[in-house]
Amino acid sequence: MTYPTLALLINGQWHIEGRQTLDVLEPATEEVLGRLPMATPGDVEQAIQAAHAAFPLWRRVPALERAGILRQAGAILRARNGELARLISRELGKPLAESEKEIVTAAEMFEWAAEEARRTYGRIIPARAPGVRQMATLEPVGPVAAFSGWNAPAITPSRKIAGALAAGCTVVIKPAEETPAIALEIARALQQAGLPVGVLNMVFGDPGAISAQLLDSPLIRVLTFTGSTSIGRALAERAARSLKRVTLELGGHAPVLVFADADIDAAVAAISAAKFRNSGQICTSPTRMYVHESLYREFTESLVQRARALRVGNGLDSGVQMGPMANPRRLAAMQSLTEDARAHGAGIATGGERLSGKGWFWPPTVITGFDHDCAAANTEPFGPMALLRPFSTFDEAIAQANRLPFGLASYVFSQRAKTINDATDAIESGVVCVNHCQASLPETPFGGINDSGLGREGGLEGLREFMQVKYISQQTQ
Known part of the structure; x- marks a missing residue:
């Protein structure tokens, strides 16, 4: 596979020209693979606005329909395993057999999320008096700011995107600048699967500037981050200023x-x-x-x-x-x-x-x-x-x-x-x-305690990170 042209995805459009670029290097050869356009503050704001505008529409898409899109995206990734695995091996350097397994796991992330999108059950709570119906329902929190690292360049973005979309949230994600092409191909798979415009936006650039802009925006309601403990702690502190929901998958030893x-x-x-x-x-x-x-x-x-x-x-x-x-x-x-x-x-x-x-x-x-x-x-x-x-x-x-x-x-x-x-x-x-x-x-909860993070990704627990509880008490007579 020829190394693809790198771009930003904002409101369904690919943006390339007119921006500063960053060289993407191949670890095994130290050669330049491609040049990655760096998002401007205007680009990031457009991505936020796109996710915000798409959220009321996406949350109302029936779970069965959302599941169909996610399942189709997983099928596309499986069908393109060979070429996508080569992208991972070129960007990250790991053996092709490991890259092929990673593509399969990324596809499974979407397939699992597709299944669970249809099972976000609430519950009926027995009332204390006749004529009252009490319900606890689950609903999506809102637009998500996602940050993923370079070491699992297909799995980590897929897990965050799939969970958020299954729950009915929209996403602005900043994958790692070292491994952008595979993340962009995941976005292309979702587009091909029929994901509506604006539901997923992908930007690259200065990590500090982009994270500050996303977390300072009142339109972003959830932070999900994979990376170091020091950076995760700083992002959590910033997110706390506007009481954003936070999921952190941080370092270990x-x-x-x-x-x-x-x-x-x-x-x-x-x-x-x-x-x-x-x-x-x-x-x-x-x-x-x-x-x-x-x-x-x-x-x-x-x-x-x-x-x-x-x-x-x-x-x-x-x-x-x-x-x-x-x-x-x-x-x-x-x-x-x-x-x-x-x-x-x-x-x-x-x-x-x-x-x-x-x-x-x-x-x-x-x-x-x-x-x-x-x-x-x-x-x-x-x-x-x-x-x-x-x-x-x-x-x-x-x-x-x-x-x-x-x-x-x-x-x-x-x-x-x-x-x-x-x-x-x-x-x-x-x-x-x-x-x-x-x-x-994909089906098991993953995350750490203490300095290794907050919340969980994967499994039922991971999906719930993107959802909030609403209690409804209805007088029926």
Whole structure:
């Protein structure tokens, strides 16, 4: 697929000319893929006005009809899987097989939302006297300001857009400037599926300026954001000035507890696959691995062996299992975190040095015996870095898992029911996976606690984030 012309989508129209542009770079080659037009304040205001004008009409579209549009959009994405996956691999760098799976998941987001759009049930509340009917109904909150990151460039925009549209809300979304083409193709799929003009608007540009303008507008009623904790906190504070509904999916630093009775081969296979998927650039990526001392040596050797065996390269090349970092910032972060860990006495069992040649490539890196004072133990690496440390007792493992203020995803490996029950009860996290690492599906609630966010995306809970309750009390006689 030829890299598409990049544009803004405002009130059903594509806008390209007459704006400053930003180069979009290919991580594997450092070459320019395209030039992205940057939205002006006037563009953003037009997008807000379009979403506001479309909202009264879209909210009245029957749920069955909204569901049909979402379902058709999912079908279009599935039909174009091959070409869209190549876009992801060019913009983000990850292997084509991973990109193909991401397109399928993005399509499932729309399909799930289509099903649930028809099930936004209210309830009848028994009255205290004859002749009274009491009802609690659900209705859409209003126009949504959405912000999605670059690390899941099809899944994250799809989840936000699908949930909002299913609920009857309109959307102004600012996807990541690093991965704009796939987001725009999702918008095209919705247009092709029959989405009315103005219901979805897509802008790119200065993140700070656009977020300020959207959140200061009284016409925007909901904020949904995926990104760092620091930025999410700042956006939430700004949204609070006008009491906007807020959903925040923020950073994590996922702990892994491997207990003495774990199936070590299965644990290493699951953890390594999840750790190095998308070059570790996933908010749920297992990172702080606490392994019972009786298994620590065997676990370390096995994980190192798997890490060394991974083929790193351009995600479009056959046989590549891990691509580059998404941008130079992540590459610099990997170098800094590795040097800091070494300075704090940790061992570098494999990796730890930038790969030579063009592209932002960093190898799978395993750090052993890390100190809790090192930066990587406290700051999410967001890269292909696994931190290993042994533990002796259950209480020690739980204390380490809960040591940080993050609580997005965590992982437990054990074959003993009591250990599993005690650990899942004690771990402070929005998601806990036992003996596997699949932290999110379209039909399941996803989100964190503490510094990892507010609210949920996906599942029934995610749809409710875009809806509000209205109580109706009717005297019938």
